[in-house]
Amino acid sequence: MRQILFEVLTDPPGRISSAADVMQRLCTALITVLPIDGASIALMTSAGHAGLLAASDAAAATMEDLQQTLGEGPCLDASRSGRPVLLPDLVGPGRWPAFVASATEAGIAAVFAFPLQVGAIQLGVLDLYRRSTGSLDTLELAEALDFAAATTTILLDLQYGAPDGQLHPLLADAANGHREIHQATGMISVQAAIGLNEALLLLRARAYATERPLIDVAADVVRRLLTFSPDRTHDEQA
Structure with missing residues (x-):
């Protein structure tokens, strides 16, 4: 896990990575570590979904766009509650009817959403999806939480390096x-x-x-x- 994060955060030889590159590599790395098919990182505010930061593929981007468009979904619930929302079977809970209908049509069967926040400060949400139903086991869940913590640190570091009074x-x-x-x-x-x-x-x-x-x-x-x-x-x- 630490080796993978080191590789994500380390610039390839002869190249200086942008913040967007790092976020994109983080999403890609998650697929190699966890039994998931895609990942995305969304910026969140107290008002809701504020925009996509990175996505591993089209389905992951669609998942974020649906939640921003509909104003419902696991990403928003995770951000509002400050707790992970784990849905091994997206159809099962009976929540967010419009989101579930469109997400399943896009091939998404399971979603795991992890809030990225420090105390009461909301930064974003890390969303993972699978094309088949099934839970994350204890070790996989721990690794996902480690990735969420690393993503939170990256977002904080990005803003720390921005000019005073401006967003990165x-x-x-x-x-x-x-x-x-x-x-x-x-x-x-x-x-x-x-x-x-x-x-x-x-x-x-x-x-x-x-x-x-x-x-x-x-x-x-x-x-x-x-x-x-x-x-x-x-x-x-x-």
């Missing part, structure tokens, strides 16, 4: 997308003459119905390519 660029990119979603929500609230919570639901419903990432639909709203009228219909413009 990797974190800022994710946070900027989160801010665009808030901006789009406010615009929809004004356009459709509804509250902010209902406006966010409309934005999420549009993203889910069109099978597009929430951030992409929010960007269309901010650029006025997509507007919502008071009768809550939408009008797309070229």
